[in-house]
Amino acid sequence: MLHWNLYNTTIFIGAIGLLALVLYHVFTKKPQDKTTRYFYWFLIITAIAILQYISFDIGISRKYKVISLFFLPFEFLAPVIFTAFTCAYLQKEKLFKKYKYYLLIPFAAFFLIYTVVKINVFVDYAILSRETVRNIRTEWNENLALLFTFIIGVWNYRIIKSYEKDLGDQSYHFVLRKTKWLKNIYMTLILLSVFWLLTLLYIKIDVNVGGNDTYYPLWIAYLACYYVFYIKSVSHLQKIQKEKAEEEKTFNLSGLDKMFEPTALAVLQKNQSQVITILSYFATSLFDISKTKEVLWDILENCVSKLELEDCVLYLLDEKTQMLKQEAAFGNKKQDAFKIHEPKEIPVGKGIVGSVAQTGNYELIKDTRKDKRYIIDDKARLSELAVPIYVEGILKGVLDAEHSQRNFFTENHLYLFQLIAKLTEKKLIQLQQKKGLSISKDNSYYKELCSLMEEEKRYRNPAIKLSTLSEEINISANYLSQVINSLSGHNFSDFVNSYRIKEIKSKLSHPAFIEYPVLSIGLEAGFNSKSAFYNSFKKLTGMSPTVFREKHPFKSQFL
Incomplete structure (x- = not known):
């Protein structure tokens, strides 16, 4: 007898809908690039994994044993495909190739276990008892799959953060635009994994709580997350592909078509x-x-x-x-x-x-x-x-x-x-x-540098260096120094300090910081010593920070 209820019916229909939606796009759009293919395969495998779990809950697999022959440990494969998608999207495919066989070990192990279980079911549990099979499916499989998903999620998030740090040849804001939506998805999946782990612990601690009813809200939350991921990813990947196509069309504008066959x-x-x-x-x-x-x-x-x-x-x-x-x-x-x-x-x-x-x-x-x-x-x-x-x-x-x-x-x-x-x-x-380079007022590298200072507050880092920023913007340190000197009228040190002083002046004249010691405000803004702070402040304002606070009470707003 099948056990249908509102929750498992919702999850079952939701998983079938997701699978049908993705398959429709696969057959109509026929994606060629690896990133999009990995993305679709992840959603297909995830939808099938959910259907497998729900079929056990409803009782479909018990009523029709032949269906279980097609069951595979997709829950261990989906995180691996997601990792492949992330690495392809961030152009870190070498990293995935390096670790892919290690990542596939859980899938391979449970593939063998599943094979034994299938044989066992068709020989009427002659090899393993029903209790052992149930424990393999509900305890070992589900719990280890959840733990594996959580670990892979954290590892992928670190790959994204490493990509943002390295920057490569892209601008800082392009990198953030490229990773923001993906980080949000990962953080959501990690949080759902944490909630699931806490639910498991709650069930273990409280013997009066049990059954699949506890997991239904989490399954629905996962499905909702995958639908949102699908909607956002389709539009985003299409945009990326369009930009890539446009880039290929205009690539010859660099003059390389005149230099190469x-x-x-x-x-x-x-x-x-x-x-x-x-x-x-x-x-x-x-x-x-x-x-x-x-x-x-x-x-x-x-x-x-x-x-x-x-x-x-x-x-x-x-x-x-x-x-x-x-x-x-x-x-x-x-x-x-x-x-x-x-x-x-x-x-x-x-x-x-x-x-x-x-x-x-x-x-x-x-x-x-x-x-x-x-x-x-x-x-x-x-x-x-x-x-x-x-x-x-x-x-x-x-x-x-x-x-x-x-x-x-x-x-x-x-x-x-x-x-x-x-x-x-x-x-x-x-x-x-003896021809030199000219620096115009609308220099794009200078605009990007100012953006890093104004929006990312890089000046707050006491160890900030010209060489580090030049690598981040992907230009030579010598050229960046010349750009700063030409367009700001300051050397690199004074350029950075000008942003620090601007923040300090704002705090010194803001009522929310009236109890803050002057030195603390200076150190928080990025200065690494009292002498450096006071000397720079006086150099750029003509007075000490203490005198400035006395002369400018509560006039400006904190940036």
Whole structure:
């Protein structure tokens, strides 16, 4: 006999409705990108998992035993798919690939347990007793699935926060716009998991409480959350895909279509994140660098380093001796500022680097052990990539990278290196012509910096650094310093302190802070000592904070 009631009927219909809605979108929209596919698969698997649980409660699986043959531990698979969705959305697929087999262990374990249970049911509980089967389903399965979901939820939330911290090549506000809705979903799911855990503890403590009635409100809350997630995600992902399509249409506006053939440009389009990082660096770096050596070191330290390579060396050609000399390095070869550990010289025509200089063609070596030209530098490595650098048609040098893994360098690395080589040529020409960069009043980087100060209150961090902010905005520290000096009229320290003083002045003249000690207000605003606070305040206002408080009672409002 089936046991229907208002609650399990609502949950059953709600789960079927969610499944039908998602399947309709899958078959009509036919999503191609991984992010959307993971999203749909998560909702499909979640809906099926809910239907499995409710079918037990209603008694469908007991009445029709054949249905149980199709039951799988989807409750352990859904969090894994959600993690795949998150990593794909945040472009952290390598992280998911690294841990996916570990994440699938609970699913695999309960898949085996489910198989034994199914066999046991059809042989009339000859292997395991009914009580044991019931405990596996209602105690082990449900409780461990809930705990697993909670742990995965917290881990995914940390992935999101790490993404926000790293920023990559995106602006701070773009990152927040990208993650805010996803964080809200995760926080809701984590809170629901906590409520479920508390409900379990309540049932364990109070023997008079039991039955599925206790869980019905939580199931309904979960379903409501999934519906909201579905509605928000569909519109958001469609918007993201539209922006991506528009981005691909306008990608050639950067001028790369004039620098690369269509085939190479297509590869660069697939690596827009790294390409934009490189373009952003070259657009803002080397602002007041006047020497070739400094240019080359700056490129390796602040541009090539972002490609996460092990070792990279830039060779310059001595036209008189026809020797390639190591001029700048990233990795083990870097000894100190502008110094290379045991710098080598390679004749043109010798080794892989010399061959590139002689032929003018790149070399991508998948296994150096099979190439007799390979010359060991600081230590033997298995992969090598070398591209020529030209200045107005004349060979200037070679950009060379090595890696300890065989087959490490790909077509992506090749075109990114060629992009760096071509942009390096433009920088060296700019250096020769002594052309500098101009800073306009509507500078977008300055606007973003001011936004970080005004909206995120970054100045409250006593350890705030120019280098940290420049990495966050994704421009060189030197350029950011010049922008601040030019547009604010202050150096970096005074620029930050001006925001601190503005907040302090507001608090000193606000009645809510009348009992606050002056020093406490200064330290809360970001100053790390009394002397720094008082000196800066007097420098920017012409008076001490105490005198300011006496002269400005309750006039302004707290920011």
